[in-house]
Amino acid sequence: MTPPEEVRAADGAASYLGMPGERPPRLGFFTDTSVCIGCKACEVACKEWNLVPSDAGPTGSNPTDLAGLRDMDLLGMSYDNTGALGSSTWRHVAFIETRTEESPAHPAGDVRWLMSSDVCKHCTHAACLDVCPTGALIRTEFDTVFVQPDVCNGCGYCVPACPYGVIDIRPGDGRAFKCTLCYDRTKDGLTPACAQACPTESIQFGPLDELRERADRRLAELQGNGVTEARLYGRDPDDGVGGDGAFFLLLDEPEVYGLPPDPVVTTRDLPQMWKRAALAAVGLTAAVVGSFLGGRSR
């Protein structure tokens, strides 16, 4: 199956990393949490398509394999019993019970229930990829970040490198896993499983440029309707990770959703650090050499 027209369209950046002159546009997710109904269809569809283990055992939806691996607990985090993104959770729907601002009519504020489907951000500057010593983490032709499971050696450097805490080592397997943005589907021109399953188009998939335009329109519309707390998260190409390939429309501060307010690619300071280390080395060498020279001159 060949990718559809819009995916194959050239974006001008020819011979990028030695790829053919014609490159598909950067693909991503825009997750509009203002229309998320918390159905978790994205979590289930992701696991089904990618054969990600469940907490109840390693075999996905096959109900005949229930062999004593049940490790499921009520987490008490509202209706969220998934907890966080991890090696076996590539989509995670957060449920946040909070209250609206106080008003004369509602002195204590109104009950408010925020729902949001989180996912790997597919950063423009991806620290996980920077630190991977084996080359298992690669950037695909769609500018998404992908772990090649047959190359990963489980060193785990990527885990602390991620500023969002997304990628993780799967216990019992030893390798690192995270959202692939359904690389196997996008290569065939298909929509990733989560976006395909989302009933309310809270998860939108497509070329990042288009998604950013759509998100800007949606934000303006919401703010025009008085939803002043609406904001985009990960949309800005000038932020600490160079913008996210998967970005969000939130209805509150990022921290409320468990997202870092100002993420920075953890490898950002590496060149600076190497420069300083080099300077220090040069200084040290000079001092050592100087001490000998000085000795001689004495």
Next chain:
Amino acid sequence: MIQGSNFAECHPVGFQFVMEAKLRGAKVIHIDPRFTRTSALADLHVPIRAGSDIALLGGLINYVLSEGKEFREYVVSYTNASSLISEDYVDTEDLDGVFSGWDDKSHTYDPVSWAYQDSESDGDGQGDGDGGGGERSAHGGEHQRETAGGDKYGSGGASVAEKPRRDPTLQDPRCVFQILKRHYARYTAEFVEEVAGIPQDTFFELARAITENSGRDRTTNWSYAVGWTQHSVGVQYIRAASILQTLLGNIGRPGGGIMALRGHASIQGSTDIPTLFNLLPGYLPMPAGERGGSLEDYIEPDAGKAGFWGDMPNYMTSLLKAWFGDAATAENEYGFDWLPRLSGDHNNYATVLDMAEGKVPGYIVAGENPAVGSANGRLQRKALEKAEWLVVRDLSCIETATFWKDSPEIETGEVRTEDIATEVFYVPAASHVEKDGTFTNTQRLLQYRHKAVEPPDDARSDLWFFYHLGRIIKERLADSDDPRDAPIKALTWDYATEGPSAEPVASDVLKEINGYGPDGELLTAYTQLRGDGSTRCGCWIYCGVFADGVNQAARRKPAREQDWVAAEWGWAWPANRRQLYNRASADPDGKPWSERKALIWWDGEKWTGHDVPDFPPTTAPDYVPPPDARAGKALAGDDPFIMQTDGKAWLFAPAGLVDGPLPTHYEPAETPFHNLLHPQHTSNPAAKLYEGPGNRHHPVGSTVFPFVLTTYRLTEHHTGGGMSRFVPYLAELQPEAFCEVSPELARERGLTHLGWATVVTARSAIELKVLVTERMQPLRIEGRETHQIGVPWHFGHNGLAIGDSANDLLSVTLDPNVDIQESKVLTCDIRPGRRPHGAGLRTLVEDYQRRAGLA
């Protein structure tokens, strides 16, 4: 307006259209005891005390009537507002909470005094027999009284006088409009606040929202689900909404209506082609009484009467021809005598109670899990112990299939496995992706789906199971001379099979349902059906699903390639009509009420428009039927409600309901409160309670059971859990049973978040994890802080997501019209900690019973 439904959680796929409407500017209001995922997405959430919806709806009706906000022209032309009711009718307002006709001994109504005054007789209609206004004899006569109420009439409803006396000025004190005004006069904003716990300013906000969004240019929709139906006055909840929506002119028009959200993918289909004891396909009533009653007697109450139901004999004969084929002849009345006869009340719960008494030897359970999913689980399981044999067809080995070895009653020691003689057969079933067939959804839309994968191992479709079971039975009975085997022998049973497992061809069955003409050609419309045995049709309302030999239900033309009605996606019964009663979308002269809300109209020669007209296509708006006209021809040009004998929407139901012609506020069967309106009659007096040792009801206002409890579903699970609790990807999302309580109640009862609580009723006690959440809010009712506890009912102890079953707490308490259980509201106690395991459980429950005076 979403009320009595958790739309987003229980119908997430359908909810996409609510979100789409919201993006286009629709205002969404959710009225519900709990703040759910639906409330989170609504513009406004209005908390309400469970079981008080008629108080609120009555309040809104009163607001509309007292402020003159009704859509006057619509109400005068299209409803029975102007019809005069018998002088003998007395309202609940004058009889302390019952209507005239109440018999305190039998707990039933004689509805004769609710009838129209007949224009053709002087004064009252009742008492003058057939031509009068009284209820005509139902199918099977007196015998039918014992059976479920409303359905005994089939979809034709009850017959009434075709020409009631009318007062179009709506001033006559006996006209429906004035009766309505008087009946709801006490449902004020203060009353709503007292009873339902809705503050007055919120009430007026609601009232303004619906009246400002109704009329010529705008319509309001009401969506409900089992949050309305599962009450001892459930049918009257929906009647109340019907009255309100009819007064506002929101029926039969785009964007209006009352949408019943069905609980499963094809629950609508399972009432159209029913699994119900009292209906035949297409809402034809099940014949009652002794064998030997003639087909003529059966169809007589409907034959030729005004309205489309007047053609009922054609539908019935065609059904008999579909079932019995060439064996059905005019001489044997097309095999009418072969049909089973109703011998009494055989609703599901009555059958289970009979089983508990050893009167029901065998039970086939397909796609249900009564040990978890039916009210009073203990009673359900006790009944299973008394059956001789039980067949459970399911995807997973559900609790109903294993009750004999691990039910809660085994745990308490009440019963031992070796004492249960029931022979249990577990038969693995194929899932919906493993078989072909149709789903009929909430808007009557049939959508065909094709098998995606073969079922695993021995799993087979229901169609396979019942076809081959029937085939084998027919083979065994081939040589039988026993008259009781005659119907089985006569049954047509000749579907083609395909594949290695001899799967019957599902589309063959759909073709039989669609029906064939005299030359074996597939029919195109139910108007082709005849009562002379020349046509065959398995379900008249589905006739046309194979129009032109094409499986119309399999059409999947995308919305972007057609207009907004999307008539080429699937097929809607009847006649691919997307909006019922759409004649009401045009004014009496046949012009749309407004351009914005145009749907169909009269073009001078015929009805035309965006949708298939739900009206005789060439009946002009000014047509007045001659006195001898019958069936469709007896409808006037401004009679949009074509299934009713009088062609009008019934604000007041002169017949057909067993618990009153108008919805009245009754408290639930179990309630902390007495009825503010009717102190003499707290709860629906006609409700079926089945009081007995295993089915005790809590006294009104009991301090032993002080809290209100409501049960519900979660998005992550499906009903009794057979399709979800055994599936790891779903089980992990909601892994165990829990209850939801407010921080206030948690403080009051010492409950801790994620700790254990035991919930107790007179039926049983169950233990649950506690979620303390501000989404549960105490309400002020009659000046008292009132707590509501929420408990999802999916759980049992088989599979991966496990816990005690909420249904063990429930009693069997039924709405008298349709026999649905009151599972949305009951009373209970809650205490911290786990319940006793073992014999202590019954001791605990019996102690509560004693303290409540129920022992």
